[in-house]
Amino acid sequence: MKGYPYDLILFDLDGTLIETAPEIADAVNDTLTAFERPAVTQQQVDHWIGHGTRELLIQALAFVDRVDAQTVRTSASFPDIEAAFGLHYEQRCGTRSQLYPGVRLMLEALHAAGVKLVVVTNKEDRYTRTVLNAHQLTPLFHRVISGDTLAVKKPHPAAVEDCLMRFGIARERALFVGDSSIDVATARNAGIAVWALAHGYNMGQPIEDSRPNRVISDFSALAAVLPAHSGLFGQSLEAD
Known part of the structure; x- marks a missing residue:
C-alpha cells in the first residue's frame, strides 16, 4: 500500500489480538x-x-x-x-475471551487497504479456528498458521518465510506484532521488524526485556506510522 511501510503484518493470537x-x-x-x-x-x-x-x-x-x-x-x-x-x-471458546481495543477496526482498515494479514500462533489449528470464528475474525486474514500447520512452530521462522514467499513480499516490508519473547525471537530469526504489545502474556516477564523494535500500548500504533494517518484510519479505535 502506497504511503504505508508494511505490505505484510503477521499477528500472534493469544494476548495480542484476543484476551483468551x-x-x-x-x-x-x-x-x-x-x-x-x-x-x-x-x-x-x-x-x-x-x-x-x-x-x-x-x-x-x-x-x-x-x-x-x-x-x-x-x-x-x-x-x-x-x-x-x-x-x-x-x-x-468465545465465552470469556474478548478482542483488545481497536483490533477489529484496525484489521478491517488494513485489510481494505490491501495489507496482507496473517495469524501466526502456537495454538493448535482446531482451537485457533474456533477462537477466530467465535469473534468473526477469520475473513480478515489472508492466512492462518497454527502450531500444527507446519512441521515447526514459533520461534522457528518458517511461518514468516512461508508468508514472505507466498505473497512475494520483501523482508523489510513485513512486520510481526506479538506480545511475548517467543514472538520477538520469531521475528528476529526471520529478519523482520517486530512490535510488542505490553498487555499480553509473556510468562510473567516484562516484554521490554525481549528488546522488540517497539513496545506499543494498543493497536492505534499501527495507524500512527502513516504520514498524517493519510486519512485511511479515520474511525475511532475505541473498544470494539
Whole structure:
C-alpha cells in the first residue's frame, strides 16, 4: 500500500489480538476437575501461555501432580486427559475471551487497504479456528498458521518465510506484532521488524526485556506510522 511501510503484518493470537486466558483457564480447570485434580490459578495459566495449548495442559498437569513435563507426556492417561481438554476448550471458546481495543477496526482498515494479514500462533489449528470464528475474525486474514500447520512452530521462522514467499513480499516490508519473547525471537530469526504489545502474556516477564523494535500500548500504533494517518484510519479505535 502506497504511503504505508508494511505490505505484510503477521499477528500472534493469544494476548495480542484476543484476551483468551480466562476461558483457557476455565477449560484447564474443567479438565482437572473431571480427572480429580485440584484447580490452578488464572495467573499460573497466564504464565504457561505461549507454546501451544497442549504444552499448557502438560505444564498444568505437571504442576498439580508434582512431576516433570516429560512424565506427563509419556503417561498412559495423558491421551484421555488431552481429549477431554479439547472438548472443554471448544465449549469454552468465545465465552470469556474478548478482542483488545481497536483490533477489529484496525484489521478491517488494513485489510481494505490491501495489507496482507496473517495469524501466526502456537495454538493448535482446531482451537485457533474456533477462537477466530467465535469473534468473526477469520475473513480478515489472508492466512492462518497454527502450531500444527507446519512441521515447526514459533520461534522457528518458517511461518514468516512461508508468508514472505507466498505473497512475494520483501523482508523489510513485513512486520510481526506479538506480545511475548517467543514472538520477538520469531521475528528476529526471520529478519523482520517486530512490535510488542505490553498487555499480553509473556510468562510473567516484562516484554521490554525481549528488546522488540517497539513496545506499543494498543493497536492505534499501527495507524500512527502513516504520514498524517493519510486519512485511511479515520474511525475511532475505541473498544470494539
